[in-house]
Amino acid sequence: MGVRTTTAVLVGRAVRVAARARGGGSAIPGNIALKIDPEFLQHSIARIPLGVVAVSGSNGKSTTTNMLAAILREHGLKVFTNPSGGNLPQGIASSVLASVSASGVLDADIAILEVDEGYGPKLTKMLKPTTVLLLNIQIDQLNRYHEPDRVVRMLAEVAGTATKSLVLNRDDNHLVDLDSRLGAAFTSSRAVSFFGATPELIGASAHGLASADRFGDDQTGAGARPADVTVTDLGDSQAVLGVDGTDIAVRLPARGLHYALDAAGATATARSVLGARFRPGLVTAALNGLTTVYGRGELLRVDGEDIEIIMMKNPASLQLNLDSLESAPEQVFMAVDEGTPDPSWVYDIDLSSLDHVDVITGSKAWQFAVRFGYANIPVGTVDLDVRAAIKQFLALPRPARGRKTMILNYEQMMLIRKILGFKELEGGGKA
Amino acid sequence: MSGPLRILHLFPRTLGLNGEGGNVDILRRRAESRGLSVEVTQLDDGDVDGDGDTVPSSVDLVFIGSGPVSAQVQTQAAVLAVAPALRALASDGVPVLAVGAGFQLLGTSITLADGSALVGASVFPVTTVVTGERVVGDFVVESRLGTLVGFENRGSYIDIGTASPIGRVIYGRGNVAAEGPGAGASAAAIAASGSTASSVVRVAADARVEGFWVDNLIGTHLHGPVLANNPALADWLLSAALARRGETLPAATPDLVEIDRRAAEARATITAAPLSE
Numbered sequence: 001m002g003v004r005t006t007t008a009v010l011v012g013r014a015v016r017v018a019a020r021a022r023g024g025g026s027a028i029p030g031n032i033a034l035k036i037d038p039e040f041l042q043h044s045i046a047r048i049p050l051g052v053v054a055v056s057g058s059n060g061k062s063t064t065t066n067m068l069a070a071i072l073r074e075h076g077l078k079v080f081t082n083p084s085g086g087n088l089p090q091g092i093a094s095s096v097l098a099s100v101s102a103s104g105v106l107d108a109d110i111a112i113l114e115v116d117e118g119y120g121p122k123l124t125k126m127l128k129p130t131t132v133l134l135l136n137i138q139i140d141q142l143n144r145y146h147e148p149d150r151v152v153r154m155l156a157e158v159a160g161t162a163t164k165s166l167v168l169n170r171d172d173n174h175l176v177d178l179d180s181r182l183g184a185a186f187t188s189s190r191a192v193s194f195f196g197a198t199p200e201l202i203g204a205s206a207h208g209l210a211s212a213d214r215f216g217d218d219q220t221g222a223g224a225r226p227a228d229v230t231v232t233d234l235g236d237s238q239a240v241l242g243v244d245g246t247d248i249a250v251r252l253p254a255r256g257l258h259y260a261l262d263a264a265g266a267t268a269t270a271r272s273v274l275g276a277r278f279r280p281g282l283v284t285a286a287l288n289g290l291t292t293v294y295g296r297g298e299l300l301r302v303d304g305e306d307i308e309i310i311m312m313k314n315p316a317s318l319q320l321n322l323d324s325l326e327s328a329p330e331q332v333f334m335a336v337d338e339g340t341p342d343p344s345w346v347y348d349i350d351l352s353s354l355d356h357v358d359v360i361t362g363s364k365a366w367q368f369a370v371r372f373g374y375a376n377i378p379v380g381t382v383d384l385d386v387r388a389a390i391k392q393f394l395a396l397p398r399p400a401r402g403r404k405t406m407i408l409n410y411e412q413m414m415l416i417r418k419i420l421g422f423k424e425l426e427g428g429g430k431a
Numbered sequence: 432m433s434g435p436l437r438i439l440h441l442f443p444r445t446l447g448l449n450g451e452g453g454n455v456d457i458l459r460r461r462a463e464s465r466g467l468s469v470e471v472t473q474l475d476d477g478d479v480d481g482d483g484d485t486v487p488s489s490v491d492l493v494f495i496g497s498g499p500v501s502a503q504v505q506t507q508a509a510v511l512a513v514a515p516a517l518r519a520l521a522s523d524g525v526p527v528l529a530v531g532a533g534f535q536l537l538g539t540s541i542t543l544a545d546g547s548a549l550v551g552a553s554v555f556p557v558t559t560v561v562t563g564e565r566v567v568g569d570f571v572v573e574s575r576l577g578t579l580v581g582f583e584n585r586g587s588y589i590d591i592g593t594a595s596p597i598g599r600v601i602y603g604r605g606n607v608a609a610e611g612p613g614a615g616a617s618a619a620a621i622a623a624s625g626s627t628a629s630s631v632v633r634v635a636a637d638a639r640v641e642g643f644w645v646d647n648l649i650g651t652h653l654h655g656p657v658l659a660n661n662p663a664l665a666d667w668l669l670s671a672a673l674a675r676r677g678e679t680l681p682a683a684t685p686d687l688v689e690i691d692r693r694a695a696e697a698r699a700t701i702t703a704a705p706l707s708e
Contacts, residue, residue: 142449142584143567143708147499215445215498215505338706341568342582344654347453363704366697370659373690374453374460382693384700 005044005104008037012097027086030093041089042126043104044096048080050110052127053273056120056158057135057169058151058212059317060262061087063253064135065114067266067287072110074286075274080108087116089123110273117154118144124161132162133269135262137174137212138316139348143341148174148212156181162190165272169265170194170225171202173211177220195268197231197261199223205257206323207350210316229268231260236326241267243280250287253298256324258317263287299403302394302420306403311413312336315345318407328355329405333393335386337362339411343371351375358396361389362412386412390419433676435468436669439487439520441495441513444475445506446533451496453656454528454665458492461665465681476509486516490525491672493517497531497654500561503541507549510536514552521554526647526671530657534643534650535559535589555643555650556592563588564631566604566615568707570653572641574598576663580701581653583613589652591643597651600639602705611636613707647671660697662690 012033033040045052055065069081082095092113100106115123117140124132137151145151152174159166160182168175179192202208202223211222233240237252239260248267252259263283271278300307308329312318334357336343343364351372358380360368365382372379383389393404408416440455459469472487479485498506517537521527529537538557541549563586570583574597583603591606602613608631609615642651649668651657658665670680683691 139449143582146565146567146584146586147448147501149499149501213444213502215501341706341708342449342584342654344450344453344582344656344659347450347456347656347659348447363700366693366700367655367660369693370690370697373686373693374457374659382696 002037002043004037005040006102008033008040009097009100009102009104011036012093016094016097027088027090027094029097030090030095033093033097034090040093040104041096044100044106045080045111045127048106048108048111050077050273051130051163052111052113053131053133053269054113054115054120054124054127054129054158054161055133055135055269056115056117056155058117058138058140058314059320060135060258060265061114063259064133064262064266065112066290067263068133068269069112070286070290071266071270071283072112072273074282075270075277075279077109078107080106080111082113087114088119092123115158117151117158121154121157124158129162130164131167131269131273132159132165133167133265134159134169134175134178135265136169136172136209136316138210138314139212139345140314140316142345151212160186165191165193167193167195167265167269167272169261170196170227171209171211171222171261173214173219173222176222176225180220191272193268193272194225194227195229195261195264196223196225196227197257197264201231201234201257201260205320207319209258209261210319227264227268228271229264231257231264234260239263241283243267243271243283246280248280248284250284251290252287253290254321254324255326256320258320258324300417300420300422305394305398308403308405309413310405310407312340312407312409315348319349322349322351322353325353328353329403330399330401331393331396331404332357332407333389333404334360334365334368334407335362335389335412335416336364336368336409337411338364340364340409343367346371351377356380359383359389359393361386362409386415387419390416433678435470436462436672437487437489437491438469438471439490439493440471440473441493441533442475442506442509443473443496445502446496446498448496448498448502448532449654450656450659451498451530451654454496454530454658455494457656457658457665458494458669461662461687462669464684464687467681474513476506479509479512486513486520490520491675492668493520493525493527495527495529495533495537496656497533499532500543503532503536504543504549507536510552511550514554517552517554521648524647524675526668527554527649528657528668529555529648529650531585531652531654534652535587537650538589555648556594557589557643557650559587559589561587564608564615566613566707568603568613569701569705570603570613570641571601571702571705572598572603572605572653573601574644574664576661576667578698578702579653579657579661579664580698581655581657581660583652583707584654585652594643594645596640597642597644597649598640599637600641601702603639603641603707605634605639605641608633609636609639610634611639613705614639615707660694660701662687662694
């Protein structure tokens with residue numbers, strides 16, 4: 001380990017302590033460590049005995065990373081992972097800083113890293129993962145990616161960096177045959193495995209899996225590949241996974257087939273990484289013990305009331321989360337700002353699981369109010385002042401069915417958590 | 432009223448990216464709220480048999496939306512198959528709203544990244560080159576209907592020749608490379624990108640224009656979808672469609688008045704602080 005790495009660790013850590021004392025600025029320490037030692041991540045992560053597992057896709061990265069880390073920990077492994085959302089190089093470096101010795105050695109058996117699609121090709125070329133898990137390709141952040149086809153190309157590059165195994169969602173239009181598109185040179189020396197759900201469960205979901213359409217070329221239809229782990233039954237926040245002929249029951253962070261598929265992806269990856277050491281029974285225990293990644297089916301308790309957070313990261317996550325609502329939420333708050341620069345896609349969303357919205361805020365509030373107008377969904381108040389809007393919403397009478405619902409984009413979720421007095425951890429290492 | 436208002440929605444499966452279908456839902460809603468009946472015919476690439484006889488002979492309004500380049504390539508054959516029928520509708524004065532990739536396909540040609548050309552339907556006398564500088568951000572255009580807002584996300588240039596555009600760009604890039612607020616590559620980015628950028632001819636900030644608007648043919652790269660926050664444009668299209676039948680568009684009903692109030696607020700919010708990446 002070089003002097004450069006040691007300097008990066010020491011300076012990065014000092015910055016981390018200072019930044020935390022001031023509250024926030026969580027990606028800054030990692031950024032500084034990378035400036036001092038551009039190969040900081042390779043140096044710190046390369047020595048981990050079982051190497052790196054990279055998790056990517058449009059939706060479910062944080063949830064699945066969390067699940068996979070829990071399953072591997074349940075099997076007795078010491079796991080290093082990046083906390084939810086800290087999936088850019090500087091965020092990952094920040095979390096490494098929290099766990100390394102001064103010489104840069106990371107005390108872990110394996111690293112499970114959630115990897116942003118855009119930075120994925122660069123990051124995985126640096127980190128050379130043994131295993132890559134790809135969850136799905138859905139319409140997401142077109143302002144960043146311009147069109148879904150570009151995301152397909154980026155994730156194909158990420159898949160191509162796997163040195164040992166590749167785990168794919170067989171029910172995704174683009175991932176079902178990604179292995180064959182990588183060519184024989186890749187597949188002949190890698191284990192490729194699949195996860196998925198039964199056709200009945202996918203058929204029963206109002207909008208399927210919201211997989212991005214695929215145009216052109218000869219293609220394998222989604223679902224056509226045999227899966228090693230299959231979602232066979234779905235209940236209220238629980239699911240049954242079929243693994244090697246064994247049925248295992250798992251708890252999910254919230255209702256929804258998409259969460260069950262995340263669990264199937266995590267399980268298939270654990271099975272691939274652990275080989276003969278994999279014990280299906282430990283999956284149940286691991287997933288039972290999980291707390292939710294915040295903003296993903298999370299309940300916040302505020303002044304004795306439960307507030308359910310629905311994150312609308314992109315069309316697929318909003319649609320699937322709306323589809324999994326049991327009934328129209330009694331009180332609805334919505335906040336969307338410039339973190340969603342182009343909300344055009346809301347015209348693709350079936351909003352019929354909402355019967356009204358009480359308060360809308362954020363700089364995109366009026367655009368959403370127009371959309372709700374066209375969808376014949378009554379809107380109470382529009383107030384661009386987020387604090388005033390929250391006040392109005394909290395002042396509504398206590399809901400008869402026990403919870404209030406907030407539909408938020410990522411940036412508003414972070415802001416509103418802070419306003420409501422919850423600690424901000426995202427991207428900054430474990431507290 | 433002599434029968435329903437007939438809207439032809441071209442290729443919704445391949446050219447329905449990012450809420451484009453909302454434009455048709457909005458047209459339908461704005462007509463139905465006023466008591467007009469509406470009939471939407473969707474035509475997809477698989478429906479076209481090559482003779483072009485799949486286009487209904489009586490159409491009052493045509494819409495085609497946007498999609499990725501892969502969808503554009505896949506849809507081209509079907510577009511050519513219906514091109515004669517579409518040109519006939521256009522020359523009969525049927526209003527056409529064409530957005531993004533669909534607008535490009537209804538032009539005369541699209542030059543792809545590898546230099547090859549896709550022949551278009553020649554409904555619009557415009558040509559597209561897909562390899563331009565990417566611009567992503569809010570889009571504000573001053574038109575004969577007042578301020579239009581939307582979102583611009585394109586890497587292509589479209590040449591409309593001497594035809595008239597929809598309007599002048601206040602924020603954003605418009606049809607070709609330009610200087611000005613929101614026009615895309617900043618001076619620093621241009622400098623950093625090296626030699627290729629210096630060869631790009633940019634129109635001056637106050638010469639930026641967006642889209643194509645001649646008679647009843649409108650082509651644009653305003654997304655949002657374009658009709659969402661620009662009800663005046665939706666009503667102009669409906670009025671033009673009805674005028675061909677000797678009818679007029681009834682006044683907006685209270686539900687539309689409320690939607691339009693919100694859309695005015697949305698336009699004001701975007702215009703006050705437009706952003707781009």
